[in-house]
Amino acid sequence: MFLSTFEKQLDAKRRIVVPQEFRAAAGPAAAGFDGVFCFPCIEADCLEGGGHALLQRYQALMEEMPFGDPLRSALEFTVLGQMRQLAFDTAGRIVLPEALCEQFGLTDWVAVVGLGDRFQIWSQASYRTYKEQQRETARDGLAAHRAAQRARIAPA
Numbered sequence: 001m002f003l004s005t006f007e008k009q010l011d012a013k014r015r016i017v018v019p020q021e022f023r024a025a026a027g028p029a030a031a032g033f034d035g036v037f038c039f040p041c042i043e044a045d046c047l048e049g050g051g052h053a054l055l056q057r058y059q060a061l062m063e064e065m066p067f068g069d070p071l072r073s074a075l076e077f078t079v080l081g082q083m084r085q086l087a088f089d090t091a092g093r094i095v096l097p098e099a100l101c102e103q104f105g106l107t108d109w110v111a112v113v114g115l116g117d118r119f120q121i122w123s124q125a126s127y128r129t130y131k132e133q134q135r136e137t138a139r140d141g142l143a144a145h146r147a148a149q150r151a152r153i154a155p156a
Contacts, residue, residue: 001025001114001116001117002021002022002025002050002114002115002116002117002118002119003021003114003116004019004021004114005111005112005113005114006019006111006112007109007110007111007112007124008109008110008111008112009108009109009110010096010101010106010107010108010109010110013095014095014096014097014098014101014106015089015093015094015095015096016093016094016096016110016112016121017091017092017093018036018088018092018093018094018112019112020092021114022036022112022114022119023088023092025051025114026050026051026052027051027052027053033085033087034087034088035085035086035087035088035094036049036050036051036085036086036088036094037049037050037051037052037054037055037083037084037085037086038083038084038086038094038096038097038100038121039078039079039080039082039083039084040078040082040100040103040104041120042075042078042079044120044130045104045126046104046120046121046122046123046126046127046130047096047100047104047106047120047121047122048118048119048120049086049118049119049120049121050117050118050119053117054117054118055083057117058075058079058080061075062075062076062079062080084097084100096121104121104122104123104126105123105125105126106121106123107123108124109124110122110123110124110127111123111124111127113127
């Protein structure tokens with residue numbers, strides 16, 4: 001699993017050291033590819049990435065929809081069409097594509113956030129803002145969820 005958050009610095013060539021834990025979570029090299037897959041995140045303004053399991057998960061989701069379905073086409077275009085295979089070098093680094101760095105303002109320091117079967121790469125400023133929004137959403141959502149649970153089990 002991809003867990004925790006790491007702040008990493010991009011070098012002049014847009015290389016970033018992928019945390020050892022993330023390299024292990026990406027899984028064993030398959031079909032001669034030892035690295036991660038990255039693409040523009042659908043849910044937020046950042047990069048999303050993961051190993052072969054994430055790619056297979058998206059493919060399975062898309063295959064649930066009939067060929068030609070507008071949502072399937074949009075997912076194929078967004079995920080598969082913009083996906084990059086980023087191989088690890090001998091130091092465990094990947095090179096982020098220039099276009100994706102420009103799209104999400106990834107210039108100097110970035111936050112690499114583990115989310116279980118995937119991870120996200122954020123600009124530092126965007127990450128800090130989003131982190132607070134997500135914490136508030138989680139806090140409010142959990143309180144509402146617990147209230148709904150109590151209401152279900154309370155005697156009428």
